Amino acid sequence: MTDIAIEIQGLRKTYGELVALAGLSLAVARGEVFALLGPDGAGKTTTMRLLAGILAPSGGSARVLGLDVFRQAEGLKRRIGYMPQRFALYGDLTVAENLRFFASIYGVPRAERLAREAELLEFSRLGPFRDRLAMYLSGGMKQKLALACTLMHSPEVLFLDEPTAGVDPVSRREFWRILYRLAGQGVTLFLSTPYMDEAERCARVAMLDRGGLALCGTPGELKAGLRGAILEVIAEPPREAKARLAALPGVRDVHIFGERLHVWLETPDAEATVAAALDGLTLIALRRIAPGLEDVFNALAAGEGEA
Amino acid sequence: MMLLRTWMIMWKEFRQIARDPRMLAVVVALPTFMILLYGYAINLDVRAVRMAVYDQSRSPQSRELVNAFARSGYFRVIAYPGNDREVTALLDGGRARMVLIIPARFARRLADGETAPVQVLMDGADSTTASTALGYAADILQQYSSHVALEAARRAGLTAPATGQPVENRARYWYNPELRSNHFTIPGLIAVILMMLAALLTSVTVVRERERGTIEGLLASPVRPLELMLGKLAPYVLIAFGDVLLVMAVSAVVFHVPLVGSPALVLALAGIFVIAALGIGLLISTVAPTQQVAMVAAVMATQLPTVLLSGFIFPISSMPQAVQLLTALIPATHFIRILRGIFLKGNTLAILWQPALVLAVIAVAMVLLSANRFRRTL
Numbered sequence: 001m002t003d004i005a006i007e008i009q010g011l012r013k014t015y016g017e018l019v020a021l022a023g024l025s026l027a028v029a030r031g032e033v034f035a036l037l038g039p040d041g042a043g044k045t046t047t048m049r050l051l052a053g054i055l056a057p058s059g060g061s062a063r064v065l066g067l068d069v070f071r072q073a074e075g076l077k078r079r080i081g082y083m084p085q086r087f088a089l090y091g092d093l094t095v096a097e098n099l100r101f102f103a104s105i106y107g108v109p110r111a112e113r114l115a116r117e118a119e120l121l122e123f124s125r126l127g128p129f130r131d132r133l134a135m136y137l138s139g140g141m142k143q144k145l146a147l148a149c150t151l152m153h154s155p156e157v158l159f160l161d162e163p164t165a166g167v168d169p170v171s172r173r174e175f176w177r178i179l180y181r182l183a184g185q186g187v188t189l190f191l192s193t194p195y196m197d198e199a200e201r202c203a204r205v206a207m208l209d210r211g212g213l214a215l216c217g218t219p220g221e222l223k224a225g226l227r228g229a230i231l232e233v234i235a236e237p238p239r240e241a242k243a244r245l246a247a248l249p250g251v252r253d254v255h256i257f258g259e260r261l262h263v264w265l266e267t268p269d270a271e272a273t274v275a276a277a278l279d280g281l282t283l284i285a286l287r288r289i290a291p292g293l294e295d296v297f298n299a300l301a302a303g304e305g306e307a
Numbered sequence: 308m309m310l311l312r313t314w315m316i317m318w319k320e321f322r323q324i325a326r327d328p329r330m331l332a333v334v335v336a337l338p339t340f341m342i343l344l345y346g347y348a349i350n351l352d353v354r355a356v357r358m359a360v361y362d363q364s365r366s367p368q369s370r371e372l373v374n375a376f377a378r379s380g381y382f383r384v385i386a387y388p389g390n391d392r393e394v395t396a397l398l399d400g401g402r403a404r405m406v407l408i409i410p411a412r413f414a415r416r417l418a419d420g421e422t423a424p425v426q427v428l429m430d431g432a433d434s435t436t437a438s439t440a441l442g443y444a445a446d447i448l449q450q451y452s453s454h455v456a457l458e459a460a461r462r463a464g465l466t467a468p469a470t471g472q473p474v475e476n477r478a479r480y481w482y483n484p485e486l487r488s489n490h491f492t493i494p495g496l497i498a499v500i501l502m503m504l505a506a507l508l509t510s511v512t513v514v515r516e517r518e519r520g521t522i523e524g525l526l527a528s529p530v531r532p533l534e535l536m537l538g539k540l541a542p543y544v545l546i547a548f549g550d551v552l553l554v555m556a557v558s559a560v561v562f563h564v565p566l567v568g569s570p571a572l573v574l575a576l577a578g579i580f581v582i583a584a585l586g587i588g589l590l591i592s593t594v595a596p597t598q599q600v601a602m603v604a605a606v607m608a609t610q611l612p613t614v615l616l617s618g619f620i621f622p623i624s625s626m627p628q629a630v631q632l633l634t635a636l637i638p639a640t641h642f643i644r645i646l647r648g649i650f651l652k653g654n655t656l657a658i659l660w661q662p663a664l665v666l667a668v669i670a671v672a673m674v675l676l677s678a679n680r681f682r683r684t685l
Binding site for chain 1: 309311312315316318319322323326327519520521522523524525526527528529530683684685
């Protein structure tokens with residue numbers, strides 16, 4: 001048995017003139033927690049749907065668990081789980097009915113189904129709501145139920161398309177607790193996320209840009225690969241500071257995070273120039289910081305991501 | 308093919324239907340409303356035609372003739388115009404549909420043993436009613452004429468009629484002796500209503516999953532298209548069958564349509580018919596982009612062809628050859644033949660096996676075609 005869970009080669013998807021995915025190649029190891037990052041329209045959902053076997057590709061190949069996603073889909077579908085971005089459960093069925101339905105169409109035997117249901121209700125903390133119609137659940141509970149439904153047949157590989165989008169921070173933390181537990185059981189997790197903090201929790205991250213792979217590596221590798229340096233600046237007023245810094249030679253990009261500015265410098269020694277440029281404004285803080293994934297992402301968006 | 312998956316889809320659909328009060332309203336109220344509305348509105352019987360009598364004879368004989376019209380029940384005398392101007396006014400204004408003009412010498416000519424002409428003026432604008440009413444009028448005049456001849460012969464002391472027809476027409480209508488149009492239209496109406504309702508029921512089932520996004524979960528699962536189609540069809544077969552019982556009960560209780568043949572045979576063949584109709588809805592649902600489009604398409608695809616081309620009202624035998632071929636493709640054509648055969652004539656399967664077989668073929672074809680048309684990817 002191979003150690004590769006997911007292997008994609010030159011995967012393409014086009015809709016007429018529109019290119020959704022322009023030849024993506026990736027490999028994900030078994031048991032790995034892998035995240036797809038990228039702006040809207042970068043091809044994350046397309047990739048997820050292709051790998052789940054519910055979208056026909058325009059070119060390239062993909063193997064999951066050694067099986068061809070497009071030619072051996074029927075055998076593969078029992079062994080993988082796919083959680084769509086949009087809430088795709090039956091709102092007019094109860095929590096328990098949704099679980100039962102999804103277990104049964106995957107052919108889970110009754111005894112195993114009941115045991116699994118009890119276990120999943122327990123660790124998703126949905127037990128008290130088992131007879132509630134799914135449409136009356138909160139956003140976070142809906143996502144947990146959707147996850148529980150995809151887990152009923154104990155998939156070996158799980159595809160999660162922005163599983164925590166629109167979910168409150170407490171539910172998100174709980175959701176991740178469940179994901180870590182799955183990873184601990186050896187389940188391969190392939191997820192997409194718009195949140196950098198979630199990407200930081202993953203073993204490896206792929207950044208997509210306009211339908212192609214821009215960067216791929218561990219969060220540490222990606223951050224280390226960022227050329228130049230990041231300065232954190234707190235100055236009043238921040239908009240004025242940003243305007244001045246953006247125009248400065250040696251500064252490649254400036255982003256506002258709340259009251260803080262992240263200034264991406266071409267070389268670390270431009271620090272003095274930055275301080276000088278802010279003369280006349282109230283400078284509260286100015287220091288070098290280690291770049292986060294957000295900075296890598298912003299650099300990528302600025303079109304200069306490659307290390 | 309896994310039965311459990313089909314069963315689970317069916318179980319899920321049942322729960323969803325049970326929680327949808329609008330669906331239950333459609334299932335019960337729509338067929339009841341339609342059969343009552345159409346049943347009363349589509350009345351081809353010609354009764355109590357408004358007639359006027361311009362009686363220039365004013366004799367006991369002319370009154371006897373007018374009475375014969377009034378007694379028949381087909382005519383109602385509403386006016387006695389006194390001159391030609393009034394006659395014209397009555398017909399022009401539509402107050403009378405027919406005018407009987409009895410000439411002044413009517414009684415005298417009868418007494419003399421001569422032929423006494425009378426004139427019938429008919430408003431021919433509504434040609435169907437006009438020709439039917441004219442037929443009744445001719446019958447009444449014929450009967451009166453025979454009666455007069457018989458009386459004359461008796462008075463002359465003869466035992467056999469001296470005048471009258473050597474050949475007498477004694478036609479009888481079988482299966483519907485009173486020619487009540489209800490007995491003809493209601494069985495057809497049952498087919499029309501079931502056709503539209505059944506197609507409407509299934510027309511949204513697949514496209515709703517697409518609209519709500521639940522299709523993604525189904526596609527990612529090992530469920531096969533045929534399993535999905537059968538699972539979605541099954542609950543609606545039961546519901547549509549309930550509607551079969553409902554419309555048949557209404558036709559018997561409200562419209563007194565007799566069921567001469569086997570009720571079990573009607574139900575069995577109605578079962579096949581609703582599967583064919585549900586299959587058409589299912590096929591529409593697999594290709595329609597939205598629920599609204601699917602519903603409109605289901606009504607359009609079933610209602611118009613069924614009403615116009617199935618022989619429900621307009622006889623297929625008087626359609627052009629090409630259109631007649633088209634009618635064979637419409638399930639209701641065959642089902643109406645079956646219904647009229649069993650309801651009015653007491654036909655058995657030995658006579659009706661052909662339309663029954665055609666319905667079964669259409670039913671299977673629709674379900675297989677739906678499974679085939681169902682895209683396995685988004």
